[in-house]
Amino acid sequence: MAFYDTWPKVDPLIVLVVLCLIVLVDRIWEMILTKRQQLVCLNAIMVPEELRGIIPPEIYHRARIYELHKTELQLWKYLIDLIITLCELILGFYPFLWGLAAMTLQKVTSQEIWITLIFVFYLTIYICIRFLPVLIYDKCLLELRYGMSGKFPWYLYCCIGAMSILLSQLVLLPLAAAIVFSVKFIGYYFFLWFWLFWAAFTLLLVFFLPYCCIPCIGRQVVLPEGTALYMEVKRVCDVVGFPMKRVFIIKTRTMQYSNAYFYGSCCLKRIVIFDTLLLNKGKEPNEIHPYEVGRGLTNIQVAGVVCHELGHWKHGHFYKATIIMKIHFFITMGLFGLFFHSPQLYMAVGFEAGVMPIIVGFIIVLKFALTPYLTLANVLMLWNLRRFEYAADKFAHRMGYSIQLRMALVKIYADHMSFPVYDQCYARWHHTHPTILQRLAYQQKLDMKAINAGTY
Numbered sequence: 001m002a003f004y005d006t007w008p009k010v011d012p013l014i015v016l017v018v019l020c021l022i023v024l025v026d027r028i029w030e031m032i033l034t035k036r037q038q039l040v041c042l043n044a045i046m047v048p049e050e051l052r053g054i055i056p057p058e059i060y061h062r063a064r065i066y067e068l069h070k071t072e073l074q075l076w077k078y079l080i081d082l083i084i085t086l087c088e089l090i091l092g093f094y095p096f097l098w099g100l101a102a103m104t105l106q107k108v109t110s111q112e113i114w115i116t117l118i119f120v121f122y123l124t125i126y127i128c129i130r131f132l133p134v135l136i137y138d139k140c141l142l143e144l145r146y147g148m149s150g151k152f153p154w155y156l157y158c159c160i161g162a163m164s165i166l167l168s169q170l171v172l173l174p175l176a177a178a179i180v181f182s183v184k185f186i187g188y189y190f191f192l193w194f195w196l197f198w199a200a201f202t203l204l205l206v207f208f209l210p211y212c213c214i215p216c217i218g219r220q221v222v223l224p225e226g227t228a229l230y231m232e233v234k235r236v237c238d239v240v241g242f243p244m245k246r247v248f249i250i251k252t253r254t255m256q257y258s259n260a261y262f263y264g265s266c267c268l269k270r271i272v273i274f275d276t277l278l279l280n281k282g283k284e285p286n287e288i289h290p291y292e293v294g295r296g297l298t299n300i301q302v303a304g305v306v307c308h309e310l311g312h313w314k315h316g317h318f319y320k321a322t323i324i325m326k327i328h329f330f331i332t333m334g335l336f337g338l339f340f341h342s343p344q345l346y347m348a349v350g351f352e353a354g355v356m357p358i359i360v361g362f363i364i365v366l367k368f369a370l371t372p373y374l375t376l377a378n379v380l381m382l383w384n385l386r387r388f389e390y391a392a393d394k395f396a397h398r399m400g401y402s403i404q405l406r407m408a409l410v411k412i413y414a415d416h417m418s419f420p421v422y423d424q425c426y427a428r429w430h431h432t433h434p435t436i437l438q439r440l441a442y443q444q445k446l447d448m449k450a451i452n453a454g455t456y
Contacts, residue, residue, distance in 0.1 A: 248270055
């Protein structure tokens with residue numbers, strides 16, 4: 001006997017109302033946040049004082065226009081998604097599509113795994129059609145309003161949509177089949193096995209990331225000895241006891257984004273510096289494209305960034321983030337199993353009693369039932385990631401690299417212009433890192449504390 005048999009029987013209509021309220025609150029809140037960001041963007045006419053010598057007014061204006069375009073499009077997306085999603089729940093879209101898939105194969109087979117494949121194919125087509133109102137709004141109204149001419153004719157978008165439907169099946173169909181087969185084979189507590197598989201996979205990823213994923217970006221080599229950059233980085237690594245043989249450079253192929261990161265533990269720990277972070281990619285000006293000349297950081301500024309990454313290492317952020325993610329996924333899988341096996345949830349979206357398609361269960365649980373928890377967990381984890389960034393910045397400040405880090409942040413921002421002004425509530429809800437203005441203000445705050453404490 002399943003433990004659901006001992007539960008009070010909840011009217012599926014009440015469950016449906018709860019699901020609709022979840023969707024309504026979630027989308028309206030996202031619209032409020034996006035509207036706040038749009039208002040901040042509208043009022044931020046002038047370049048912020050901290051960046052006035054860095055951003056030319058015309059580039060700032062273009063970035064502001066792009067941000068206005070993006071926020072208005074996002075508002076339209078949330079509104080359309082709210083209306084369509086409520087219609088899907090109330091009108092029984094998922095039972096209809098499942099019935100259509102079953103009807104397609106009724107003369108061939110009634111096995112769930114084959115019906116699932118047709119269901120996923122139909123759902124992919126529907127999702128592309130579902131996106132049409134947003135695409136039309138963007139191309140026919142917003143691009144004209146903000147002076148952004150369309151890059152492609154309409155028929156090319158149709159071709160792209162058709163190709164995406166076909167190519168996505170190469171991933172979605174095997175994945176859907178694997179999910180259905182796994183649930184049927186493993187049984188009632190499949191979600192716990194999913195968690196164990198994910199936990200093992202992420203641990204193995206730490207071992208194999210340098211050998212499987214990094215080669216897709218570029219060639220990774222140990223930071224060469226004898227160079228000026230090596231000496232600057234060694235100076236800061238020696239202070240904290242980080243081995244130089246674990247500092248790597250990635251010689252990228254086509255990537256333009258400047259980055260450096262720390263990951264791993266014990267003998268697998270490493271600091272990785274993208275060559276795009278180096279001044280002129282560490283090459284002579286005649287060896288790179290004209291637009292790349294002058295981009296990147298000086299050696300002392302790179303050392304400031306490395307000092308920030310060493311802060312992540314010294315504070316054990318990799319361990320902490322790994323443990324938090326595994327706890328989060330364990331809770332997610334536990335709640336998932338709780339809702340997945342609930343017949344009232346399937347009846348609430350329109351299925352007859354006893355009909356509980358596996359793939360539909362995955363969709364409605366992840367898309368609707370788990371939304372409150374996933375939203376809360378996401379906000380808390382984003383807050384924690386930003387806390388890690390502040391802690392690493394504070395470490396660099398204590399190490400005497402505050403000025404170098406500040407100069408590096410500003411230079412990286414200057415190389416990759418984006419709109420710098422964000423509503424605080426919007427940023428808390430969406431950003432993994434503090435904004436450029438927040439990080440500069442934090443360094444200034446640390447300076448004031450040091451001056452007041454007499455350590456400067």
